[in-house]
Every structure is written in C-alpha cells, then in structure tokens.
Amino acid sequence: GSGKVTATPEQGDVEFLSPVIIGGQTMNMDFDSGSSDLWVFNTQLAAASQAGHTNFDVAKSTTFKMLTGSTFTISYGDGSGAAGNVGTDTVNIGGATVTSQAIELATAVSASFVQDTQSNGLVGLAFSKLNTVKPAQQKTFFDNAKDTLAMPVFTADLRKAAVGAYEFGAIDSTKFNGSLSWAAVNTTSGFWQFSSQKFQVGTGTAMNVAGGQAIADTGTTLMLVNAAVVNAYYSQVTGAVNNQTVGGVTFPCNSQLPDLSVDVGGNYMAVVRGDDINFAPVDQAGTTCFGGVQAIASNLQIYGDIMFKSQFVAFNNGNNSIGMAPHQ
Numbered sequence: 175g176s177g178k179v180t181a182t183p184e185q186g187d188v189e190f191l192s193p194v195i196i197g198g199q200t201m202n203m204d205f206d207s208g209s210s211d212l213w214v215f216n217t218q219l220a221a222a223s224q225a226g227h228t229n230f231d232v233a234k235s236t237t238f239k240m241l242t243g244s245t246f247t248i249s250y251g252d253g254s255g256a257a258g259n260v261g262t263d264t265v266n267i268g269g270a271t272v273t274s275q276a277i278e279l280a281t282a283v284s285a286s287f288v289q290d291t292q293s294n295g296l297v298g299l300a301f302s303k304l305n306t307v308k309p310a311q312q313k314t315f316f317d318n319a320k321d322t323l324a325m326p327v328f329t330a331d332l333r334k335a336a337v338g339a340y341e342f343g344a345i346d347s348t349k350f351n352g353s354l355s356w357a358a359v360n361t362t363s364g365f366w367q368f369s370s371q372k373f374q375v376g377t378g379t380a381m382n383v384a385g386g387q388a389i390a391d392t393g394t395t396l397m398l399v400n401a402a403v404v405n406a407y408y409s410q411v412t413g414a415v416n417n418q419t420v421g422g423v424t425f426p427c428n429s430q431l432p433d434l435s436v437d438v439g440g441n442y443m444a445v446v447r448g449d450d451i452n453f454a455p456v457d458q459a460g461t462t463c464f465g466g467v468q469a470i471a472s473n474l475q476i477y478g479d480i481m482f483k484s485q486f487v488a489f490n491n492g493n494n495s496i497g498m499a500p501h502q
C-alpha cells in the first residue's frame with residue numbers, strides 16, 4: 175500500500191506538521207528525517223507542559239500496550255530534548271499502517287516543545303540505529319512499514335508558506351520537474367547522509383568543500399553548511415554581517431539574494447532559491463533579516479527545510495539512495 179499526508183508549515187516555515195493517527199487519536203506531528211524516535215505529548219506530562227497541546231491518552235486507545243521497563247531520552251542539535259517511557263500502538267499515516275509501532279510517551283519535554291503548541295511530537299524517519307529506546311532499541315515507522323509499502327521509499331514535498339505532502343510507498347512524478355537525480359546514501363551515521371563536496375553561489379564558479387558530507391534533515395529549519403560556503407555566499411550580499419547577538423548572519427531585508435547550488439552525490443547540483451534564503455526579520459521594523467544559510471562547526475552539513483522548499487526529495491531504503499529534483 176501507500177500513505178500520503180499533508181505537510182503544513184508553521185508560521186515562518188519553522189517546521190512542517192502532518193496528521194498521524196495513533197490508537198485512533200489524531201496528532202499533528204513533525205516528521206524528522208534527522209532522528210529516529212516517534213514520541214508524543216501525552217497525559218502523563220505535567221499539566222503546564224500539556225497546556226495547549228493535543229495529548230495522547232493511552233486510556234482512550236483499545237490497542238495500546240505498555241513496553242514495561244522501556245525508556246527513551248533524546249536530545250536534538252538545537253538543544254531541545256524529551257524523555258519518557260514507551261509502549262506500542264497502531265499508527266496510521268495517510269493510510270500506511272503499522273500495527274505495533276513503538277510510541278514514546280514523553281514525561282519531560284524541553285521548553286521549546288512546550289511553547290510550540292501546534293506540534294505534538296516527532297516522527298523520526300532516519301535509520302533505526304539512532305533510536306534511543308532502552309533496553310531494546312525500537313524501529314522507526316518507515317522501517318516497520320517499508321515491507322508492506324508498494325516501494326520502500328518515502329518522499330518529502332515541502333513548500334514555502336504552502337501546504338505540501340509526505341508520501342510513503344510511492345513517488346508522485348507530477349510533483350517535480352524532469353527526473354530525480356539519485357545519490358548514494360552512507361547509512362553508517364544513521365542519517366540520510368551523502369557526499370556534498372562542491373557548491374556554487376549564483377552563477378559563479380563551483381568551489382570545493384574538502385571531504386564535504388551532508389544529511390537531508392526535514393526536522394532542521396535552516397541549512398547549516400561549512401564556513402567556507404557561508405563566507406563565499408554572503409560576500410555576495412551587500413550589508414551582510416555576522417551578528418553574534420542574534421546568532422548568525424543577517425542582511426538588509428530588501429537584499430537580492432543569489433541562489434545557492436550544492437552538490438548532491440557528485441552528479442547533481444541542487445539549486446536552493448535565493449528568495450528562500452531570506453528566512454525572517456530579526457527587528458520589529460523588518461529591516462534586518464536572518465539568513466536561512468548559516469555556518470556549522472562540523473564537516474557534516476545539515477540540509478534542512480530551506481533546501482526542501484526548493485527540492486522534492488525521495489528517500490529510498492531499497493538501495494539506500496536519495497533522489498532530488500526541483501519542485502513542479
């Protein structure tokens with residue numbers, strides 16, 4: 175079979191939310207190809223943490239089973255995190271169904287999750303080796319579903335300030351231009367990781383990022399790249415400054431931003447639209463804007479939603495590859 179759900183951007187495209195039916199209860203959740211835990215807001219949490227959220231209630235599910243003695247603890251690259259206990263239940267994502275999916279029930283969540291009342295948990299879609307459940311590591315929804323899917327793939331069709339889609343088990347070729355370019359994925363890290371050693375600012379010459387690697391991470395808002403890329407890119411933007419107070423590069427909001435092309439697997443240059451690299455104003459007047467491309471101090475670059483808004487992406491666990499093409 176296959177399953178398709180909407181991916182609705184929060185204000186400012188900070189994250190994208192999709193409906194997941196768990197034990198008959200519908201939860202809007204953040205699909206994250208950069209982690210491997212499925213955890214939910216639930217009625218065990220302190221009332222102050224539950225406030226404003228949709229909270230999963232195990233008592234209202236006839237199919238939930240506790241995994242006695244199992245716990246999870248997860249922390250993300252942005253410093254957020256969650257921890258709690260674990261059970262199993264039936265999960266239905268747009269028709270793709272897993273009957274015994276590990277459901278991680280948070281008993282503690284960090285402040286940024288509490289404040290984001292539209293999001294009620296994460297669906298991890300990276301490789302199961304990164305799952306944090308102990309004593310027995312659990313599988314992701316995609317891992318559990320893939321043998322029953324028509325194809326062992328899922329796709330991300332994320333759109334700037336518009337409703338897009340995640341699809342499991344099928345590739346909708348009406349959603350991208352031309353054909354997908356495929357790159358090999360190195361699964362050793364547990365991420366959807368590929369080689370990314372070249373980049374190009376606007377129509378300039380291609381430049382190298384020695385040993386460059388990147389992961390495709392729908393759960394990260396921005397694009398976090400090698401400092402050489404950041405310097406080369408913003409050297410083309412008048413008034414761009416590295417602003418420690420706001421934590422990254424800013425520029426005048428009326429800047430004409432060049433496209434940024436990044437190499438995917440050595441045979442495809444993914445073009446990220448310059449307009450999408452103007453992420454958000456940092457001041458009330460809306461004169462100074464924060465860049466959607468920022469530096470990361472590791473050689474594992476993180477291509478987040480800023481890239482997904484320009485590229486349709488297919489994640490293929492049949493041959494561990496990633497496919498990209500510009501959105502249609």
Ligand SMILES: Cc1cc(CN)n(C)n1
Binds near residue numbers: 391393
């Ligand atoms: C909650 C969350 C997820 C991710 C990306 N994997 N980040 C950076 N934060």
